[in-house]
Amino acid sequence: MSASYTAATSRKDANAFVRIVEALTTFFGWIAAAFTIIALLVTCHMIFVRYVLGRSTIWQTEAVIYLMIGATLLGLGYVQRLRGHVNVDLIPMALKPGARRVLCYAVLIATIAVTAVIVWYSYEVWHQAFDRKWKSSTVWAPPLWIPYLSLPLGFGLFLLQLIADLVKLVTGAEPPFGIREE
Template sequence: MPGPTSAAPAYRRGAGFVRAVHAVSTLCGWFAAACTIIALFVTCHMIFVRAVLGQSTIWQTEAVIYLMIAATVIGLPYVQKLRGHVNVDLVPLALGPRARRVLAYVTLSATLVVIALLAWHSWHIWHEAFDRNWKSSTVWAPPLWVPYLVLPVGFGLFVLQLLADLVALATGLDAPFGVREA
């Protein structure tokens, strides 16, 4: 019985990386869901404090805004993993296999460049807020580096998911636009 070969088949060569990134993206989805649920409870608390107790709220509105931004940005990799972003399948389905593959590479590469730029610039914004100890101008006045941190983290994880999608496409783990040829 022959032993394992030194050259792994191309379809297995990035599988570990792709699985690891998919696991991280799934955790991002759970985190986004948790942020949304927490925001719901904070909103209910805010309504109770205002309507029933007749008091003003200090931190609730801002906290809900920050939680929903975190849910949106940290949830990006999970939505990408599920192919849940808005897309138009008409063009890829009308193309032949080779053109569909080229379009998939162009689309993923362009998205990767744009999101990497967003990650880079959001890191600078976060760093400036952290360095200068910016605070919100509200009564609550939380340090802004905390909510700003979700931007470079979320966009960075989105870049990682896009890289995993490129690896999956290049190694045959995934078909272009999920369309396998018969």
């Protein structure tokens, strides 16, 4: 079977919802990249303070952890948009186009359902942290609602991108699993 892969890019004639979601996930993809760079700079600062100045660090380790968790979660939707998640396409490539389409619908709907549950419960965790004014138990003691916000926001963006992918599949803007028949 001969198939070619397509990148997940939006066209000018694409659905407005899809364009908005893809713009939003791209924006947060850039934020995730910025978080990664900031975490790198904070790590360098921490190394300098500890080993060159010989002083202890208070906030750097925790900040780097929160930044990297935020980068991972806020980047979920963007990675989905680019099809960057781990993908085993042996079965979709072996299937005929009709069966491939059915499998793609099943996978997207199941993933949307699971992600929606994660969004719901992560919102509850964030809301508890915000409402109860939870703080980290470290010397720095930042409010935990700030890093916890990346949970519902990141998974919410991932959910929106999955729904946009479903819309693209339904409208024929993108073939199942990005595999076009030649």
